[in-house]
Amino acid sequence: MRFRHHVFVCENQRDPTDPRGCCSARGGEAVRAALKAELKRRGLQGSARANSAGCLDACEHGAVVVVYPEGVWYGGVRPEDVPEIVESHLVGGRPVERLRIRTYD
Amino acid sequence: MRFRHHVFVCENQRDPTDPRGCCSARGGEAVRAALKAELKRRGLQGSARANSAGCLDACEHGAVVVVYPEGVWYGGVRPEDVPEIVESHLVGGRPVERLRIRTYD
Numbered sequence: 001m002r003f004r005h006h007v008f009v010c011e012n013q014r015d016p017t018d019p020r021g022c023c024s025a026r027g028g029e030a031v032r033a034a035l036k037a038e039l040k041r042r043g044l045q046g047s048a049r050a051n052s053a054g055c056l057d058a059c060e061h062g063a064v065v066v067v068y069p070e071g072v073w074y075g076g077v078r079p080e081d082v083p084e085i086v087e088s089h090l091v092g093g094r095p096v097e098r099l100r101i102r103t104y105d
Numbered sequence: 106m107r108f109r110h111h112v113f114v115c116e117n118q119r120d121p122t123d124p125r126g127c128c129s130a131r132g133g134e135a136v137r138a139a140l141k142a143e144l145k146r147r148g149l150q151g152s153a154r155a156n157s158a159g160c161l162d163a164c165e166h167g168a169v170v171v172v173y174p175e176g177v178w179y180g181g182v183r184p185e186d187v188p189e190i191v192e193s194h195l196v197g198g199r200p201v202e203r204l205r206i207r208t209y210d
Contacts, residue, residue, distance in 0.1 A: 001176045002209040008113065008158065052159025053113065068173035071106045104107040 001069060005090050007035060008053035009077075010064045022055075026062035027078060034079035035065075038086045048090050061101050070095070073104040106174060110195050112140060113158035114182075115169045127160075131167035132183060139184035140170075143191045153195050166206050175200070178209040 009032040010023035022028075035050040058064045061075030065085070072095045074085065081099060088094045114137040115128035127133075140155040163169045166180030170190070177200045179190065186204060193199045 002178060006171070006173070006176075008156075011159070049162065051113075051161065054116070054157025056156065057154065066111070068111070069176050071108075071111075071174050073107060 003049045004047040005070075006049050006051060006068045007090075008051045008056065008066050008068070009035065010054070010056045010058070010062065011052045012055040012059075020059045021062060022059060023062035023064055026076075028063045030079045031063050031065065031077050031082065034082040035086070038082050039090075042086065042091075044086070044090065048086075058101065058104070064101075067095075073101040074099040075101040108154045109152040110175075111154050111156060111173045112195075113156045113161065113171050113173070114140065115159070115161045115163070115167065116157045117160040117164075125164045126167060127164060128167035128169055131181075133168040135184045136168050136170065136182050136187065139187040140191070143187050144195075147191065147196075149191070149195065153191075163206065163209070169206075172200075178206040179204040180206040 009028055011028040012022045013024040014022035032050050032052060039045050039048050039050055056064050063077045065074040065077050085096050088096050114133055116133040117127045118129040119127035137155050137157060144150050144153050144155055161169050168182045170179040170182050182204060190201050193201050
């Protein structure tokens, strides 16, 4: 595995009038920026990557994050959730249960 | 697992003068379009998703595709390679060896 964790953050943008909304409007970019900074701060850039993604088809749950190879989906993620995701999931191997989109397990 | 295969295709764009190049200039969008069409044609949209991705940090290998949860990386992918990836890997479970970026295994 090239990355121990490959983290995809939806940054899809839609027109503001689109009823589906989008993860960009729900803070996707800020979440990815926070994740990138936290990985750097903790020296984890070699083992985990904060990747931008297009639409992950989970618009109603935005901002959405999916972590592979585990296939763990998080919804409603805010930048302030990022340190917990990194500490508990990426470092400790324990997904952050309160943020999981359970229907996707 | 929400998707049996979640396929990320790099569509990152860089300035044409950037020496790293980018997957967009190497056909990333056409590869994803071909993959999306092939999945639809074969009725596989429910089990596999053709996702757009930002830079996958494999620029020299573009166009780059990574398939999760397996973590199989493909480089130099062209639209005409897509039916083989779908048939052999996504349907048959046998990655297309000639396209793999072996250093990422």
